[in-house]
Amino acid sequence: TPPAESYEYQAEVSRLLDLIVNSLYSNKEVFLRELISNASDALDKLRFLSVTEPELLKDAVDLDIRIQTDKDNGIVTIIDTGIGMTRQELVDCLGTIAQSGTAKFLKALKDSKDAVGDNNLIGQFGVGFYSAFLVSDKVVVSSKSPKSDKQYVWEGEANSSSYTIREETDPEKLIPRGTRLTLYLKRDDKGFAHPERVEKLVKNYSQFVSFPIYTWQEKGYTKEVEVDEDPADAKKDEQDEKTEKKKKTKTVVERYWDWELTNETQPIWLRSPKEVSTEDYNEFYKKTFNEYLDPIASSHFTTEGEVEFRSILYVPAVSPMGKDDIVNPKTKNIRLYVKRVFISDDFDGELFPRYLSFVKGVVDSNDLPLNVSREILQESRIVRIMRKRLVRKAFDMILGISLSENKEDYEKFWDNFGKYLKLGCIEDRENHKRIAPLLRFFSSQSDEEMISLDEYVENMKPEQKDIYYIASDSVTSAKSTPFLEKLLEKDLEVLFLVDPIDEVAIQNLKSYKEKNFVDISKEDLDLGDKNEEKEKEMKQEFGQTCDWIKKRLGDKVASVQISNRLSSSPCVLVSGRFGWSANMERLMKSQTV
Numbered sequence: 001t002p003p004a005e006s007y008e009y010q011a012e013v014s015r016l017l018d019l020i021v022n023s024l025y026s027n028k029e030v031f032l033r034e035l036i037s038n039a040s041d042a043l044d045k046l047r048f049l050s051v052t053e054p055e056l057l058k059d060a061v062d063l064d065i066r067i068q069t070d071k072d073n074g075i076v077t078i079i080d081t082g083i084g085m086t087r088q089e090l091v092d093c094l095g096t097i098a099q100s101g102t103a104k105f106l107k108a109l110k111d112s113k114d115a116v117g118d119n120n121l122i123g124q125f126g127v128g129f130y131s132a133f134l135v136s137d138k139v140v141v142s143s144k145s146p147k148s149d150k151q152y153v154w155e156g157e158a159n160s161s162s163y164t165i166r167e168e169t170d171p172e173k174l175i176p177r178g179t180r181l182t183l184y185l186k187r188d189d190k191g192f193a194h195p196e197r198v199e200k201l202v203k204n205y206s207q208f209v210s211f212p213i214y215t216w217q218e219k220g221y222t223k224e225v226e227v228d229e230d231p232a233d234a235k236k237d238e239q240d241e242k243t244e245k246k247k248k249t250k251t252v253v254e255r256y257w258d259w260e261l262t263n264e265t266q267p268i269w270l271r272s273p274k275e276v277s278t279e280d281y282n283e284f285y286k287k288t289f290n291e292y293l294d295p296i297a298s299s300h301f302t303t304e305g306e307v308e309f310r311s312i313l314y315v316p317a318v319s320p321m322g323k324d325d326i327v328n329p330k331t332k333n334i335r336l337y338v339k340r341v342f343i344s345d346d347f348d349g350e351l352f353p354r355y356l357s358f359v360k361g362v363v364d365s366n367d368l369p370l371n372v373s374r375e376i377l378q379e380s381r382i383v384r385i386m387r388k389r390l391v392r393k394a395f396d397m398i399l400g401i402s403l404s405e406n407k408e409d410y411e412k413f414w415d416n417f418g419k420y421l422k423l424g425c426i427e428d429r430e431n432h433k434r435i436a437p438l439l440r441f442f443s444s445q446s447d448e449e450m451i452s453l454d455e456y457v458e459n460m461k462p463e464q465k466d467i468y469y470i471a472s473d474s475v476t477s478a479k480s481t482p483f484l485e486k487l488l489e490k491d492l493e494v495l496f497l498v499d500p501i502d503e504v505a506i507q508n509l510k511s512y513k514e515k516n517f518v519d520i521s522k523e524d525l526d527l528g529d530k531n532e533e534k535e536k537e538m539k540q541e542f543g544q545t546c547d548w549i550k551k552r553l554g555d556k557v558a559s560v561q562i563s564n565r566l567s568s569s570p571c572v573l574v575s576g577r578f579g580w581s582a583n584m585e586r587l588m589k590s591q592t593v
């Protein structure tokens with residue numbers, strides 16, 4: 001056999017390893033969660049591929065995870081029968097960082113102020129495979145991929161900038177398929193090799209892994225054995241013995257070791273909502289979506305009838321990309337399962353609209369084929385029905401937040417995700433009815449707080465027919481616009497649209513509860529107080545002045561007119577009835593550069 005070859009880690013990995021090895025992190029136990037989650041991912045990949053290539057399963061049919069402990073030597077071994085890694089994959093996956101969870105950790109680390117060894121972040125993100133070095137001096141990964149005839153061994157040590165790869169030659173260590181990971185624990189961490197400790201951690205952290213996890217446990221059964229009496233007793237019992245030859249027995253416990261199923265394998269979405277606690281939902285969310293904050297809402301439901309599926313949807317606590325970024329359609333926010341087999345999380349609006357991409361969730365259907373492709377997704381009637389139901393449930397869930405006693409919940413939601421809903425006004429006409437009540441705006445009467453359209457409508461004057469708004473770049477400038485004067489005088493409330501997308505959203509809605517949205521900066525604003533006699537008089541008196549001003553300004557304005565909409569300002573620039581508002585002009589300009 002060729003000798004072991006040595007490789008250098010990618011620079012980021014070295015840095016990460018330094019950080020982990022030198023971390024004072026007390027919650028080191030997350031290593032087990034991370035390694036189990038990798039085993040589970042590897043099993044998922046295999047199960048998915050075996051749908052079209054059933055021969056992949058031939059070497060080992062059981063899909064499971066086994067954790068063995070050797071407490072005398074401080075060794076923990078984690079074995080899975082998943083997809084395994086080829087030699088090249090060992091280099092690519094364990095020597096470089098290209099992967100989701102760990103990359104996310106590094107980014108968060110970069111963004112965090114306390115850049116040197118932020119211990120807290122390690123726990124939140126886990127840092128994937130490298131978490132093994134939180135507790136180990138040495139890690140050995142022996143892996144057999146169905147793509148390769150040979151099994152290879154990756155070996156790395158804490159405090160080393162390189163690792164080695166060699167072929168597995170020990171016949172005892174050969175496995176038909178999958179990965180065997182051996183951790184040689186640090187002196188102070190040998191406690192993790194106690195079977196009870198591992199059992200407890202598995203129960204704690206891995207309840208949502210959908211493959212069986214077995215741990216190596218000492219067991220016992222009782223049995224009756226005959227005993228030789230000791231002479232003292234014999235003497236005392238002599239009398240009895242004469243009358244009756246009775247045999248003495250005693251109960252003993254026989255000890256042996258065996259695998260024990262340690263987790264519950266039924267996926268959380270298949271359980272009855274009554275049996276699942278909020279903590280369970282939150283844990284499942286954090287594990288599944290690599291999140292570290294609890295979601296602010298969740299919804300677990302089953303639909304029956306035409307199409308049957310089960311789903312859990314979540315609203316995250318914060319926006320993944322920062323609230324000012326535009327919506328990223330490739331967020332992998334919905335994980336689709338068919339009959340419990342993970343199919344894909346890579347959709348582009350087929351299963352869930354893009355503007356709702358901040359909502360995360362799992363969907364499991366029995367009605368789709370296991371080998372469902374993108375083309376099938378796009379054309380399937382079943383998928384269209386599922387999408388409709390999912391959207392409805394998502395809006396119910398968001399409405400739930402808005403009705404919560406705790407007003408702050410929705411304020412936070414709106415701050416993070418309001419933009420997405422406004423995008424919905426533009427992209428999803430069909431759901432205007434559901435989106436509109438969720439919108440929030442500042443208004444001329446709202447001070448710091450934002451109001452809903454329902455609150456606006458309730459506050460309308462009896463004779464008021466329309467919903468008034470003005471688009472501006474800030475509340476302060478909206479407040480000082482001359483267009484407001486007349487409306488303030490009449491105590492009419494005006495919405496302040498201060499986010500550039502607000503105005504487009506409102507124009508798409510057109511009306512709310514049969515009341516039209518009216519831009520108070522447009523020239524035809526009618527407040528129902530026309531006095532024709534007086535207007536005629538004014539026109540006569542100032543007609544020439546208007547002509548003169550128009551001449552002076554030339555093409556800069558379309559026309560100069562007498563108006564009754566001001567009370568203290570002498571004049572105001574308005575947009576034509578069919579023209580863009582000043583705000584829209586600003587917006588369009590900023591789009592074209």
Ligand code: ADP
Pocket residue numbers: 034038039041042080082083084085093094099100101102127128129130178179
């Ligand atoms: P992540 O799980 O976020 O991708 P990790 O650092 O946990 O990052 O793992 C890195 C990669 O190593 C995984 O994406 C996977 O390709 C590979 N890997 C780790 N553990 C296993 C395993 N038990 N079986 C197969 N591949 C694995």
Ligand code: MG
Pocket residue numbers: 034037038101128129
């Ligand atoms: Mg991982």
